[in-house]
Amino acid sequence: MHSQHLHIRNGRLIDPAGGLDQQLDLFFACGSIAAIGQPPAGFSADRQIDASGLIVCPGLVDLSARLGGIESELKAAVAGGVTSLACPPDTKPPLDEAGLVECLVRRSETLGLARVYPIGALTQELAGQKLAEMNGLARAGCIAFSQAKHPIIDTQLLLRAMQYAATFDYAVRLRPQDHFLAREGVAHDGEVASRLGLTGIPVSAETVAIATALHLAGETGVRLHLSRLSSGAGVDLIRTARQSGVLVTCDVSIHHLHLSETDIGYFDSNSRFDPPLRSAADREALRTAASDGLAAICSDHTPLDADGKQLPFAEALPGASGLELLLPLTLLWATQAKLPLIGALARITSDPASILGIAAGSLSIGSAADVCIFDADEAWHVTPEALRSQGKNTPFLGRDVNGRVRMTLVGGRIVFEG
Secondary structure, three states, X not given: OOOOOEEEEOOEEEEHHHOEXXXXXXXXXXXXXXEEOOOOOOOOOOEEEEOOOOEEEEOEEEOOEOOOOHXXXXXXXXXXXXXXXXXXXXXXXXXXXXXXXXXXXXXXXXXXXXXXXXXXXXXXXXXXXXXXXXXXXXHHOOOOEEOOOOOOOOHHHHHHHHHHHHHOOOEEEEOOOOHHHHXXXXXXXXXXXXXXXXXXXXXXXXXXXHXXXXXXXXXXXXXXXXXXXXXXXXXXHHHHHHHOXXXXXXXXXXXXXXXXXXXXXXXXXXXXXXXXXXXXXXXXXXXXXXXXXXXXXXXXXXXOOHHHHOOOOOOOOOOEOOOXXXXXXXXXXXXXXXXXHHHHHHOOOHHHHHHHOOOOOOOOOOOEOOEEEEEEEEEEEOOHHHOOOOOOOOOOOOOEEEEEEEEEEEOOEEEEEO
């Protein structure tokens, strides 16, 4: 379906980037936002959409979503109101060659669902031995470079990667976890792991890696993004670094804002994450970092088949399906944290767009008509059947959540209607 002249009326417009939260009409033409409030001269709508009682906000921007089967996962994305997402490089095969990146971009454009922004591999085959061809990958469409969950053990190579990236102003994204301190660990090194006899990952695995990355970033001037923080001590390091002028941003997964080590229960493999769910005090520190805007929020969407989770906790694959839960879980956190909706939505729209350096996450005139229309109060039951993703793996199965997406538009085209 081609983009039409659309008129969305009676909705509560929330645009965190523009500081806007009021009932206003929105007008689209040629895939862009043509006007807010009053129609442009001579505007004639092909379709009017009544958004009475609904919230109209920028399409969500997800900092990290893995796409197993690309079509099913992009359908899950738009059903969750996500219109732009960054895809980490640990695909099979990894995104270390321009041809693979071009193929992913072409395939996602053909589907015409959410916009996909590939993150390139920092090293060849993500093996941490030789730098990948960053220039060729950037030309093919990569907007940043990362190792996903694979370590660079050689700190001299990490320094060289940052120097190279800084020269060309490429952003580097790192998952801060020291390989040796985390080795064989499967849960937070705390009382729950001790009681269950699980090998622990200490908080120092995160803080040592953050300290290393921050020192090297300070030395090279690279734009650094630290993904998936899990600890209060880690948050403190980043806060201090930012105050002293280091160019560093960070994010936290939506699951880590709601869950802690106690949610492992009796070896529930749906609560196996990497980094692990940590203490309740760590969770509170992450919530504060998100509330005050230090950290953006991502789904860390990791769709896994049942075989990957139906294993003993220590052998189960880490991660959860999150694209369709990003909005309701963010709304739940905002309610609990007594945060105004505009601030909460900033963490999943304008903040991640600015971290990625993409033109998204705003409802300004002339910007792309990527929009999410949702009912903040409508409850739904999280069941495997309710999720469009092939990954039914989530610790929130069986829970009721509030916040249902009614319509998602990408470039002025309606890509989801529920």
